[in-house]
Amino acid sequence: MGFYGEIKDLLKSKKGVLLDIDGVLLNNGNPIPGAREFVSFLKNLGKPFLCITNTTIKSKSEILKVLKNCGFEIEKENIITSVNVANNYLYKKYGDAPIAAYVSNSILEDLSSLNLKAKDPMAVLVGDVGEKFNREILNDIFNKLMNGADFFAFHKNRFWKVGEKLFLDLGGFISALEYSSGSNAKIIGKPSQIMFEESLKSIGLKSDDVLIIGDDYESDILGAEKVGIDGILVLTGKYSKRTLKIKNFLPKFLIKDLYELMD
Ligand SMILES: [Mg+2]
Numbered sequence: 001m002g003f004y005g006e007i008k009d010l011l012k013s014k015k016g017v018l019l020d021i022d023g024v025l026l027n028n029g030n031p032i033p034g035a036r037e038f039v040s041f042l043k044n045l046g047k048p049f050l051c052i053t054n055t056t057i058k059s060k061s062e063i064l065k066v067l068k069n070c071g072f073e074i075e076k077e078n079i080i081t082s083v084n085v086a087n088n089y090l091y092k093k094y095g096d097a098p099i100a101a102y103v104s105n106s107i108l109e110d111l112s113s114l115n116l117k118a119k120d121p122m123a124v125l126v127g128d129v130g131e132k133f134n135r136e137i138l139n140d141i142f143n144k145l146m147n148g149a150d151f152f153a154f155h156k157n158r159f160w161k162v163g164e165k166l167f168l169d170l171g172g173f174i175s176a177l178e179y180s181s182g183s184n185a186k187i188i189g190k191p192s193q194i195m196f197e198e199s200l201k202s203i204g205l206k207s208d209d210v211l212i213i214g215d216d217y218e219s220d221i222l223g224a225e226k227v228g229i230d231g232i233l234v235l236t237g238k239y240s241k242r243t244l245k246i247k248n249f250l251p252k253f254l255i256k257d258l259y260e261l262m263d
Contacts, residue, residue, distance in 0.1 A: 099114050122149060123150040
């Protein structure tokens with residue numbers, strides 16, 4: 001049995017699939033060749049799938065709209081974001097206690113279970129607020145942490161790229177806050193276990209029964225493997241074969257694109 005035969009068999013052996021969005025289904029808001037076909041392929045096989053994303057600037061309904069406009073056969077229940085996971089996780093932990101959220105206004109609709117209040121919060125939740133990350137806001141969060149609020153962040157990504165320009169991502173700000181307050185942020189999004197466990201609950205399957213397809217080796221693949229989910233790295237996003245070699249990343253399952261998983 002050849003390598004590609006095995007990888008198709010891996011997909012066949014699973015009851016459901018988790019799909020990363022950026023770099024797997026979309027690149028810069030455009031569908032990646034093979035992605036729409038793959039979603040239809042899964043539907044024809046009757047395998048449930050869930051798109052899981054760390055984005056903290058788009059609500060689930062906005063993401064759904066983008067995917068539908070691109071021609072994906074996707075419904076709202078096929079998507080889970082780190083914001084949805086934060087909403088469920090923090091509600092379970094804090095109920096109606098006040099939580100201060102430093103997030104983009106566009107995602108507030110996905111935090112509707114929480115009692116969002118800036119004053120005397122039990123916890124602070126920090127996402128990407130773009131241009132608003134100034135000294136004043138950082139100092140405000142810092143003081144809440146010093147007053148004993150628990151610390152949550154969507155992710156700790158180091159940087160991101162828009163066109164040819166690199167930008168500091170949330171991780172740099174979170175690290176600064178951790179350093180000064182001496183309190184470590186609990187991460188909600190990938191590669192956190194919280195994200196994968198909530199995703200399994202949402203799709204209604206056990207870790208053995210699903211696989212994840214992602215373009216980020218650390219966040220999608222290694223994170224999922226920690227909770228017992230097999231991962232396939234696809235090279236349509238942030239990694240090329242060359243970068244994998246430079247970084248010494250050795251994914252167990254590697255595909256060039258999603259066509260390799262279809263008959
Ligand atoms: Mg990705």
